[in-house]
Amino acid sequence: MKICLPEMTGKRVLLHACCAPCCASIIKRLSDSGFEVTVFFYNPNVYPREEYAKRKQEVIRYAGKNRIFFVDGDYDPDRWFEWTRGHEESPERGERCGLCFDMRLKKTAAYAAENEFQVFTSSLGISRWKDFDQVTRSGKKAASLFPGTIYCDINWRKDGGIELMSRITHEEKFYRQDYCGCLYSLESYKQKAQNLNHGKVFPPASSIL
Numbered sequence: 001m002k003i004c005l006p007e008m009t010g011k012r013v014l015l016h017a018c019c020a021p022c023c024a025s026i027i028k029r030l031s032d033s034g035f036e037v038t039v040f041f042y043n044p045n046v047y048p049r050e051e052y053a054k055r056k057q058e059v060i061r062y063a064g065k066n067r068i069f070f071v072d073g074d075y076d077p078d079r080w081f082e083w084t085r086g087h088e089e090s091p092e093r094g095e096r097c098g099l100c101f102d103m104r105l106k107k108t109a110a111y112a113a114e115n116e117f118q119v120f121t122s123s124l125g126i127s128r129w130k131d132f133d134q135v136t137r138s139g140k141k142a143a144s145l146f147p148g149t150i151y152c153d154i155n156w157r158k159d160g161g162i163e164l165m166s167r168i169t170h171e172e173k174f175y176r177q178d179y180c181g182c183l184y185s186l187e188s189y190k191q192k193a194q195n196l197n198h199g200k201v202f203p204p205a206s207s208i209l
C-alpha cells in the first residue's frame, strides 16, 4: 500500500529505529512509496552493551542490504539511567516508558532539525507490546521542541504492517530479543521465566483447550 505523507514538501524521512524486526517493514513501505529513508539508531535504553551491539548490527545489516542511509546515535546508557531515575519500579507502558520514548525521540527530532529533515517517525509504536498513543505523544512533544520538524504518526501496525513485519523478520532470520530493552524489562522477563520454570505461572485455559 502506498504511503502518503501530505504535510511533506520533500522526500526525505528520518526513521528512528529500535531494532531490525520493528523497522524493516517501515523501511520497505516508505522506500516502495518513493521516500528516501535515513535510519537513526539511538537506543541508550538497551542493556547490556552486548545486547545493544546485536540489535544495532542487525539494523546495519538490513540497511546496508537495502542501500538505506544509517546514522549511529550515541550509546549513552548512563544518561538514560539518569533520565529515568526514580521510575525503576514503573511497569511496562508506565511512566518510565514515556520518559524513555521522550529521550529517544527528542534526540531524533534534534538530528532531524540539524540535518534538514522535515519529517521523522519511529518504529517504536509498531510492537503490540508498546502503547502506540504513548509513543505518538512523545513524538509530537519532541517535534514541538524543534520548529520545522513534524512527527509522522502513522500507525505502522495497520494496513498489513504487522504481516509484512512478520514476513521480513522470517525471511531475514533477524535476531529477535526476548525483552523490550532496558535493565528493568530484562529483570522482569527473567522473573517471569523463573516463575514459569517453578510452575508458579500456569498457561491460560484458552491456550490448552
Ligand code: SF4
Pocket: 045, 046, 092, 093, 096, 097, 098, 100, 101, 180, 181, 182, 183, 184, 185
Ligand atoms: S520497558 Fe522498554 S520502553 Fe519501557 S523503559 Fe524499558 S526499554 Fe524503555
